[in-house]
Amino acid sequence: MKKLIDYKEEIHKCSKCGLCQSVCPVYKITGNDCSVSRGKFIMLNGIIKGDLKLNKNVNKYLDMCLKCNACKDFCPSDIDARKIFLTAKSEYFQQAPEKKIISLFQSNFVFESVLNMVKITTNSYRFLKFDKLARKFYPIFLKMGNLGKKVILANEFVTVYRLPFTVYPKRLSPLTIVYFKGCVNNYINPKTKNATENVLSKMGVKILPINFKCCGVPFLSCGNVEQFQEQAVFNLAQIPEEFDFFLTDCASCQNAFKEYRDYIEDENLLKKLAKIQEKSMNVNEFIVKNIKNIEFSKQVSFTFHKPCHLENIDFIKEFLEKSKNVEYIEMKEFDKCCGLSGEFAIKNPALSEQISLTKAQNAKDTNADYILTSCPACVLGITQGLIANSMNLADYLPLNFIEFIALAEKI
Numbered sequence: 001m002k003k004l005i006d007y008k009e010e011i012h013k014c015s016k017c018g019l020c021q022s023v024c025p026v027y028k029i030t031g032n033d034c035s036v037s038r039g040k041f042i043m044l045n046g047i048i049k050g051d052l053k054l055n056k057n058v059n060k061y062l063d064m065c066l067k068c069n070a071c072k073d074f075c076p077s078d079i080d081a082r083k084i085f086l087t088a089k090s091e092y093f094q095q096a097p098e099k100k101i102i103s104l105f106q107s108n109f110v111f112e113s114v115l116n117m118v119k120i121t122t123n124s125y126r127f128l129k130f131d132k133l134a135r136k137f138y139p140i141f142l143k144m145g146n147l148g149k150k151v152i153l154a155n156e157f158v159t160v161y162r163l164p165f166t167v168y169p170k171r172l173s174p175l176t177i178v179y180f181k182g183c184v185n186n187y188i189n190p191k192t193k194n195a196t197e198n199v200l201s202k203m204g205v206k207i208l209p210i211n212f213k214c215c216g217v218p219f220l221s222c223g224n225v226e227q228f229q230e231q232a233v234f235n236l237a238q239i240p241e242e243f244d245f246f247l248t249d250c251a252s253c254q255n256a257f258k259e260y261r262d263y264i265e266d267e268n269l270l271k272k273l274a275k276i277q278e279k280s281m282n283v284n285e286f287i288v289k290n291i292k293n294i295e296f297s298k299q300v301s302f303t304f305h306k307p308c309h310l311e312n313i314d315f316i317k318e319f320l321e322k323s324k325n326v327e328y329i330e331m332k333e334f335d336k337c338c339g340l341s342g343e344f345a346i347k348n349p350a351l352s353e354q355i356s357l358t359k360a361q362n363a364k365d366t367n368a369d370y371i372l373t374s375c376p377a378c379v380l381g382i383t384q385g386l387i388a389n390s391m392n393l394a395d396y397l398p399l400n401f402i403e404f405i406a407l408a409e410k411i
């Protein structure tokens with residue numbers, strides 16, 4: 001595993017051209033050089049040289065980053081900012097005063113106990129129909145300012161809209177699937193998992209019953225590398241040698257598996273990981289590739305937000321070629337971060353809301369019937385923007401793409 005000092009040469013490649021400023025969503029709002037790669041590299045270079053300490057102030061600016069890597073795509077020196085910032089974060093975490101308390105909270109026992117309590121609470125909340133009741137009070141919550149908006153956001157996160165998913169005739173397929181569901185499906189809101197299992201089972205593929213743990217992204221983004229490694233080793237050990245595809249409906253979970261290779265040292269696990277990577281695919285891409293045609297009973301339109309960690313959206317083109325009665329309307333800046341990015345939204349709530357507000361406005365401007373994406377955090381980010389814009393959520397329901405596929409009349 002690399003240390004900050006190992007990135008010395010890469011950091012020196014920064015020519016201070018400032019091009020990253022033109023694409024960084026955080027810099028666009030703050031105008032502060034420390035919130036974009038250029039300024040952060042100056043700070044990190046100072047730390048490597050010993051002129052600066054990796055202290056709370058530097059950490060504050062490391063946290064002021066969506067890890068979206070938009071700056072890398074634009075950087076003439078092709079510097080992988082995300083990797084460098086995550087490494088700096090883990091070095092800060094090693095000596096941070098809050099390390100003990102965070103490590104305790106993120107230990108497997110405590111973390112999973114909390115998630116299980118969340119699961120019981122959200123299930124009971126839905127069972128008692130509190131989500132539906134709360135929706136009736138949205139106009140009042142909106143008048144309550146920030147607190148009211150947070151209540152709406154939390155309610156939207158757990159609510160399961162009863163969409164008319166189609167039950168398709170079963171077909172038989174020889175394919176065996178490992179489906180990594182992720183924590184949102186497992187503990188907070190199973191709607192995407194329901195849609196995925198509905199479509200996959202009707203396609204006749206065999207989903208292997210595997211109990212994974214969290215992919216580890218929340219630990220990695222706060223610098224807790226040891227816990228991230230633990231999650232990686234556990235999750236990889238659960239995957240059998242023989243299967244056809246490794247699927248996930250969350251771009252961040254899929255990317256976490258890709259990142260495991262930088263954090264594990266065991267040669268056998270690395271070999272296994274390489275094989276898994278060859279079979280790894282976003283669930284939407286898999287379904288679009290494996291169905292012949294998709295038919296919606298009436299004309300529908302959608303727009304799509306590309307999550308930062310989703311490699312490409314080529315499957316949309318194929319989806320349109322195979323589908324009937326569907327129109328795609330590209331939103332402005334469809335590939336710019338939605339502003340949520342887990343820890344970023346917790347540490348920088350005002351910035352997060354502002355970024356998601358632009359995203360929601362861009363989506364709304366398309367006038368599409370559905371706003372789609374492929375990551376539960378992005379669904380939440382777009383919802384946050386819609387609430388900040390005081391838009392009627394029922395008119396702009398953001399969904400994972402697979403939930404949209406499950407609405408089709410025939411697949």
Ligand code: SF4
Binds near residue numbers: 015021038041078
């Ligand atoms: S675009 Fe790259 S080289 Fe230019 S200032 Fe930003 S990080 Fe440095």
Ligand code: SF4
Binds near residue numbers: 024064070
């Ligand atoms: S990763 Fe994203 S948020 Fe962070 S500095 Fe680069 S462009 Fe800005």
